[in-house]
Amino acid sequence: MKRVVITGAGTVNALGLTVPETFEAMREGRCGIRDLVFRDVEKLSIRIGGQVPNYPAEDDFSRKDTALFDRFTMFTIHAAREAVAQSGLVFDGELAEKSGVILGTAGGGATTWDDSYYEVYHQDKNRVHPFVIPKLMPSAAASHVSIAHSLQGPSFTVSTACASSNHAMSQAFQMVRSGMAPVMLTGGSESMLCYGGVKSWEGLRVMSRDGCRPFSANRNGMVQGEGAGVFVFEEMEHAKQRGAEILAEVIGFAMSSDASDIVMPSQQGAVRAMTGTLRDARINPEDVGYINAHGTGTAVNDKTECAAIADAFGSHADKLMVSSTKSMHGHLIGGTGAVELLACIMALKDGVVAPTVGYDQPDPDCPLDVVPNVAREAQVEVAMSNAFSFGGLNAVIALRRA
Amino acid sequence: MDVKSTVIAIIAKQAVRSPDAVLMTNTLDDLGIDSLGLVESIFSIEEEFDIQVPFNANDPADSDFDISNVGSIIAGIEKLVADQNA
The missing domain is CATH 3.40.47.10 (Thiolase/Chalcone synthase)
Incomplete structure (x- = not known):
């Protein structure tokens, strides 16, 4: 069995647009949960969440891409860029052919579903944007990451609700450990902070209106967040031979x-x-x-x-x-x-x-x-x-x- | 139907028994209604009366709504409906 190490990490979440920003917020114990901002939020009873504030989609992507990417895909690509840049890897030749991407998401393009239903049911529009399907499919993010980095090996999306990312990373770990792939990009993404996404969670009556206080006696529910985390899982000898910085080893x-x-x-x-x-x-x-x-x-x-x-x-x-x-x-x-x-x-x-x-x-x-x-x-x-x-x-x- | 019979009908449907077999002293446990069944019943009640029931599944004891038995649930709903009409 091969040993597996992490040589790159990327993220975007309520605490920051990068890993260093996120680490800084975690070190300082800063809370990124705040008032939600989106269409019809005033009609909800739950109005807080870990929303990514002022996500600069237009800096990250061209207009053509923003028409094709749901927010969960943008988050994933953003995080994957940071992770791959840190790893120093360039995917070509055999490395590109064997390496792949496995990601987790529960809702996929939830905002795209929400916007499109709003248009046809609420605004009585007769047609939706032609890219609705390739935008909302839960595997869209994995496809776009594979396209962006030329990853031609095993690539797919795992959906197991709140465990999706851990299941995805487990699969990537297994593939590198078994020798099936030298490098796998893995992690996951979510963007359900839209009217329908929060409304659905409200229905279960497990959401807090005032904050997320895990383990505290006065806790009263969960608070939704959004964002992505992507990692480069690499076979240890491969990483050592090229002198890559190793962030941690995945051991089990x-x-x-x-x-x-x-x-x-x-x-x-x-x-x-x-x-x-x-x-x-x-x-x-x-x-x-x-x-x-x-x-x-x-x-x-x-x-x-x-x-x-x-x-x-x-x-x-x-x-x-x-x-x-x-x-x-x-x-x-x-x-x-x-x-x-x-x-x-x-x-x-x-x-x-x-x-x-x-x-x-x-x-x-x-x-x-x-x-x-x-x-x-x-x-x-x-x-x-x-x-x-x-x-x-x-x-x-x-x-x-x- | 008055508030009481409507609530009983909703609870009876959830418990898969006839309304006559739902007693005011029954607890949700007695009726075999679990946490998901309760959330679903509250949803039906809210839809029926167009009210908001202040119930948090995280901590039913802390909610401003008494679910200790069928009678207390009906009393709570009657108050919410009366407040709404007031």
């Missing part, structure tokens, strides 16, 4: 299915995904220093996740740092695991653990070290990132310090 992953309920999480499903990751990475619970939790800020998730961590890690659970950065960038749904992997990289590479902001009151049901409100300096050898989706599809990934 596991997936599990609760097989129980379409919205309620199961502790055992989460435990199996975490212990499976430890086994896959051939490490002991004590080796893990930081977990970027799923930590949605709903009553049920946080309680169940804390119990699962205690179960999977035993007495070491009390020594672990566990934080939820959703408190700062919101829940990016299908893109969330990708942006949250950044917090793991920051912990390993810079020795700074991102905090759980908005933490007001300890909850006896969440008795872990949640790194409340202020980032912490610590040397972390192994970091783990959890994603547990609606419908019980779980995916956990582990990284080691390079």
